[in-house]
Amino acid sequence: MRLVRIIGKHILKTHPERNITAAIYSYWANQIIELFKKEQRAVYLHTKLVESTRGITNRLVGKLPDQIHNLKRKYRESGIITKRPKLDPPTTPTSSRCSSPSSPASPSSPLSRFDDIDSEAEKECSESLEWLKNSSHPWESVEQKWEETSSVRLSHLKNQSIDEYFKEYPALQKPTGYILLLQDFKTCYPANFNGLFENFPSYKKEIFKVASNRPNKDKFIKILLSLENVSEEVENLAAFLLIPSLLSVCTIRLKGNAKKVWRPSKSEVRDGFILHVRSDADIEAHIIKRKTKLAEFNLTLQPLIIVVGESLKEVQSYIVVVNTTKYFFNHIVEAVDSFLKIIFTLNAKFSEESKSAWLVIQQGFYKIKTNFDKTPTTTSTLLTELGI
Structure with a gap:
């Protein structure tokens, strides 16, 4: 103490x-x-x-x-503090070329709004950008300079891989690096930032209700239904895991090879959505297994949520894996929220086999629809069943 x-x-x-x-x-x-x-x-x-x-x-x-x-x-x-604390004013004027554009986010891509960043903006942000490329401490300065350079950084990201972006800005590899990505999501989607926290609690009971009314429930759905009311945390985890279980499996047709298709199993869909492992020692083996499977269909490993625990009632931690960087969370709602925002901010993709489940969360809870969404019928049907 x-x-x-x-x-x-x-x-x-x-x-x-x-x-x-x-x-x-x-x-x-x-x-x-x-x-x-x-x-x-x-x-x-x-x-x-x-x-x-x-x-x-x-x-x-x-x-x-x-x-x-x-x-x-x-x-x-x-009397040491003479007034109640207030939020600091913006560290840079809103008209600054370094700050984010004031126009609303494009429905096509969160990064498309940064297409018209000019050379003057690059010059104004050059010092802060250089600092971010070489420093990750003190953290308060990282946050400030990250916000100042959002428009320029995000315009560059469109032409970078995630690996290149993380190597360029070492602060992203820190345990708190995900906060910077969440900050960028807020820049792109300010009205949708709290979507999950605002909407998930009210629809959680509907998820259990829809699942309990399904006539042919598989073993996993029955296990998840038994977790309702165990505790708030366990119930939240079960509700999220029910989403892919309530959807029909979609056949994945591979680009460049129309004859080759992948119809993943129910367990592969669940693992692509939220992967459950029993201990930290199992993580790397499961990641390698997923990479090998995806490589068979010319697919690459996308960011992933991993739940670590002996059982769904005994979870030790939640991890969002982005390439070789791992972000740790104490609650599944935090992990899911951060994961979706990271996907959007980095212009990454949902795993092909679990995309239909993530679209339920994206469109249903965050109220975000983009021009890139190819919403399958099974997703639309579940959203209707949930009253969304």
Whole structure:
């Protein structure tokens, strides 16, 4: 507890009059568990879905946010902090060429809105871009410069592979790197940013209802239905896993070879959606297995969600894998939310075998439809059944 108090005082000394961002909390939580290997990150920081006047929101809780809250209260009482904290104004003027365009996101691609970035914008952002290519600390500076350079970076990304992009900006390979990608998603889709948190709770019961009404339920669906009401976390995980189980399997026709098709099994569809492994030691073997399978059909491994735990009731962690980078989460809703935003921000693709399930989440919960969506009938049917 003394360590948390010291960290809290340091954070407030650096940022006495501002709200503390999720990235700052994440940075210090990661430092603690890196130093004390047996400590659990969730004890110091995790998110919790709470209902407020603004709807369902994702709130940071744990020892670090609690400590900051208590210290701020004491500081205000003693006059050290003279007013309640307010959000900082934008670090760059909204008219800056470096900042994001103010026009709404294109329905075709999140990156298409950055087609017309001129050389003047490149010049204005060159110093910040160079810093990001060579630095990933302090994190507050990373976040600031990342926001400042969003339009130029995203215009470059259209011509880069994910691997090249991650190598160019080392901060993305940090445990908190996903926050930068979420920030870019918010730039492209500000109105849809909280879509999952706002809509999933109300449709979760409908998912279980539709599943329970299916006449021919397979063994896996029955297992998932038994997890309803076990706990909020287990129920959320089961609800997500039910989505691909409620869809018909789609035959995948390969580009360049019309005669060669892949009709994945139900288990392959589930694994392409959310892969469950029993331990960390199993992760690499399963990834290699998936790469080998996909290579048979000239497909490449896309970003993937992995659930680690002895059973669906005993999950240790949720991981979003992007190439060789792994982002860790404490809750399935966080993992699913981050995954979809990462896919859109990086201009990546959903795995072919599970695309129909992800379109349910994209169109149903985030209310995003793009010109690239080829929505199968099974997806449209399930959305209708859910009342979306």
